[in-house]
Amino acid sequence: MSTLNKAEAASLRVVLCLLLLFGTLRPARADIASADRALQQGRAAEAVNLLQPLIAAQPSDPAAHQLLCRVYYAEELADPAIHECEQAVAHVPASSNNQMWLGRAYGLKAEHAGPFTGLSLAKKVRVAFESSAQLDPSNIPASTALGEFYIAAPSLIGGGLDKAERIASQLQRYSPAAAHRLRAMIAEKRKDFSTAESEFRSAIAEGHRPDAMVDLGAFYQRQNQPDKAVITIQSALNADRAHDAALMDMASILTDAQRSPDLAEKVLRLYLASSAKSEDAPAFKVHVQLGHLLSQHGDQTGAHAEYEAALQLAPAYNPARKALQRP
Structure with a gap:
């Protein structure tokens, strides 16, 4: 068997590279x-x-x-x-x-x-979020996650509102809306509710995005102001054009407020029919959420159909399986 000469070997390497690239x-x-x-x-x-x-x-x-x-x-x-x-x-x-x-x-x-x-x-x-934010300060979700960690975590594990404030200042350059949202959460943690409301409203003013309105609605719900929460969610729905993941949060707030169950159901079905679905609100989770809503209002057949739909998409999603096992 003859060996390859240099030209043939070079040609073979090119062919292998092309196969690697295209194959x-x-x-x-x-x-x-x-x-x-x-x-x-x-x-x-x-x-x-x-x-x-x-x-x-x-x-x-x-x-x-x-x-x-x-x-x-x-x-x-x-x-x-x-x-x-x-x-x-x-x-x-x-x-x-x-x-x-x-x-x-x-x-x-x-x-x-x-x-x-x-x-x-x-x-x-904390270490992972800090690394993420340091590697790319323009990564808004990473900085937001780190800021939220600092707000929620005790100082024992590296939390602190002063640290969260620094993150909010850094976010201002890349996303004023995200900065206002984080400042609102800091103020709420300090029980400065008037400042928190003002900051949530400032986040809305930056772009009138439905998700920013949802944040304000969730704030009102936490403050036990369900009427304001529902009005805000209705405004968010009116401003919504994409029918994206914000709809899942809208439905959650309406359900928690025990108001407008028909609207909550409509919102979830709008999302499931939307082309703007995303991993921010996985469709199988929305099917389960809709199933719970239907179950609460006595439609067990409809609820089971939603749980089955969730398992068709994600057989490993345990909440759907548990929901089907309930009497």
Whole structure:
């Protein structure tokens, strides 16, 4: 058998590179894009089925690991989410988004952990969020998450309103609305409710976005002012054109206020029929929320249909399975 000469070897390397580029990398990117579209539409099982073989074939693909982390996060599967986000960070530690999603995954597990484990996880949340915000100060969701952590967490694990104020000042450059929202949360934590309301209104004034109106409505609900909450949510719905994830929060506020159940149902159905669905409000969670609403008003058949619809999209979503098991 003859050996390749230098020219033939060079040609072979070119061919192999082209095969790698067009035969492997492009399908992998296509699979990731398809999985992301599935996640945005709430089709968690489809996203997992696309990503798992991709990761098996390319274990060092950080984008695939991060996306699978987000799918598991949406399904409230904390341990698998943490594993996948840790893999993403291990391969690309300098990614602000990788660090942010790792922090969120740790936070998901901390919500259901005991006091000692929760304390350890909360510190990991802080470290991940701080890394994310430092890596990219223009990453508004990362800075917002860090600011919210500082507001909610005790000083023992690195929280503090002074730290949150610094984050709000930094956010002002990139998103005045996000800065006002964070300042509103700081004021509310201090029980300075008039300033909190003013800051929430300032966030609305920056763009009259429905999600900013929802924040004000949620504030009124926390202040036991359900009439104001409902009026604000109605304004948010009137301003809504995209029918995006803000609708899920609108319905939650109406339900918590025990007002306008028909409107809450309408809002959830608008979202499920929308082309603007996203992982911010996974469709399978909205089906469960709608099922609970229908169940509260005696429509058990309709409720079960919604729970079944949720499981069709995300068989691993335990709240849907538990809801179906209720008498």
